[in-house]
Amino acid sequence: MNAEAPFSRPSPLLQVRGLTHRYGPHIGCRDVGFDLYPGEVLGIVGESGSGKTTLLKCISGQMEPSEGSVEYQTRDAGLIDLFRMSEARRRLLMRTDWGIVYQNARDGLRMRVSAGANVGERLMAIGDRNYGHIRSEAVDWLERVEMDVGRIDDMPHTFSGGMQQRLQIARNLVTKPRLVFMDEPTSGLDVSVQARLLDLIRGLVRTLGIACVIVTHDLGVVRLLSHRLMVMKGGSVVESGLTDQVLDDPQHPYTQLLVSSILPV
C-alpha cells in the first residue's frame, strides 16, 4: 500500500478493515480494507456486479456488512465504528458530516418540494428556524453549483438530468460535510453535461477540502477526479494505487483489460 504514503496525515477520516458482505451464499464484496484521509478523493472502479455499490452502501452506513469494521473520525470522539454507534448518532452523522449523491437523482431529492426546500432541508433538520437565513443559503448554494437562481421555487422534476445532479450536490454540501459518497454521479448524462458536472465537482472538492468516495465504471471520471483508485472484480479489490499509476501502468490482468477496453474517439 505504498499509495498511501503521499497522503499520510495524522489520522484517517475513514478506516475500513476486512469488510465482507454476503447475500446469502453469494459474496457481495470480500475482505476490503482502505484508509481515506481528509480531502482525499478515492475512486472505485469495476464492471457491473463487481461489488462496487455493495461496498459503497456498507461504508456509507446504509447497509451493515457481514464482517469487518468501518470506522469514522468523528469531530468530538475520535474513530468510532459506524455500526457500534447509536442509530440516532449515525443518522445525524449522515445528514450533517456526510453527503450521499445517488446515481438516480430521484433517490436523493425530494421530488415534490421546490429546489430551495431541497437545499434547505438539511439546515432545517439540524435546527435552523430562520426562513431568511435558509433562503439565502439556498440561493448561495444554487449559485455555487452554477444553477439558475431564478428556478429556486421550481420542482426538481422540471429540471434536466444534469441540473438534478447539481441540485443533489448542493443539497448535500449545504451543511459543509467532510465526506461525500458518490454513486455513478455522471451516468446517464450526455458527455458535455458530464464534463461540466465533473469540472464542478472537482472545483468544489478542491476548494472545500471534502474527502470523497466515487464509485463509477467510467475510467474517465476517476482519471479526472480521484487521487487514488481501487479496481474491483468479483467482490475483491484486485489492484489499488495512485490513479495515474494504475491507469497508465496496470499490473493485474483485469485492470489491463479494463484500461484497454476504453473506446478511442
Add this chain to the structure above:
Amino acid sequence: MADVIDHPNRTAGSDGRATDARTATGYNFAYLDEQTKRMIRRAILKGVAVPGYQVPFGSREMPLPYGWGTGGIQVTAAVIGPDDTLKVIDQGADDTTNAVNIRSFFAKTAGVATTERTPEASVIQTRHRIPETPLTEEQILVYQVPIPEPLRWLEPREAETRKMHALEEYGAMHVSLYEDIAKFGRITKSYNYPVRVNGRYVMSPSPIPKFDNPKMDRMPALQLFGAGREKRIYAVPPYAEVKSLDFEDHPFTIESWEQCCALCGAEDSYLDEVVTDDKGGKMYVCSDSDYCEQRRAAGHRGDGGDPSYAARHEIPTDRTADGDAS
C-alpha cells in the same frame, strides 16, 4: 341487570354501574364490551404519560363508517361514566348530523345525560373545533382524528415515521412550511396545523382550524385524540405545553376577520361564512353554535351581517337584516 348482555369477563362487583337501568336493551354500558374499554383505557393512560405519542390500539368496528368519528366514539365510550354529561360538536355546531347521532348513540347505549352547553358538559367529543368557552379541569375533550401522523405527507412509510418520531427527526416538518412561504409569502396551512407537545413529539391536532391551536396550549382540560381507522390514540395532559411550529422570522399567527359575528357580535370567535342569497350576500356567524347562543341569551346582538358589505361591493340590496330572527 337483566337488560344487559353479560360479558364473560365482566365481574358484577367491579362493574355494577354498567348495568344502569337507563341503558337500552341488549347493549353493554356505552356499547363497547368491558375488555375493549379496558384496552382503550390502557392506551389512553400510556398516551397521557407520553404526551403527543401515538399509541397503537385495537380499534373496533363501530356502527358508523370510518371518517365519521369511530376513533373519538371509542375513546368517549372508554372514559364516559353514568354520571357524566356529554356534549358532541361537529365543526363547532351541536345540531349537525354527526353530532346529533353520536349524542343519541350514547344517550341510548350509556343512558348518560347530554347537553349542548359547554360549561355543563363533563365529556365533550369534537370534530374539527375546540369550544370558544374556556374548558376546565373537570372536563375531557375528545377529538376525532382522520390522519394522526403529522409526518405522513412527507414520509409514506410507517416504519420510517416511527423512527423519525423516536429520533426526534422533525426537520422535514419545516420543509412544508418553507414551501408555503416560498410560494405565497406566508404559511398558508390553516387547519391541522402541526404542533410540538411538551417540547418532544410533533403531533397532528386533528383538522381544527389553526385559530384553535393556542387554546390547546396549557389547557386545563384533558385532551384525548382517537383515530379509529388508523388505530391510534394520543393525548395532551392538562396544562401541557403545545407549541405550533413556525419560523423565527415568520411566527405562527391565527386567522382574523374584519367582521364580528352577525348574530351575537362576538369579536373573539371563529367565524363561518354563510351565503344568504344568490346576489353575493353573506354573513359571518360564530362556528361555535353554543357560544353564540349563550352570548345572545346574555343580551349581545350582532349587526345582522355586515351592512357596509353590499355598499362596498356595489351589490343592489333588497335583503333586511335577518340576523336577530332567532
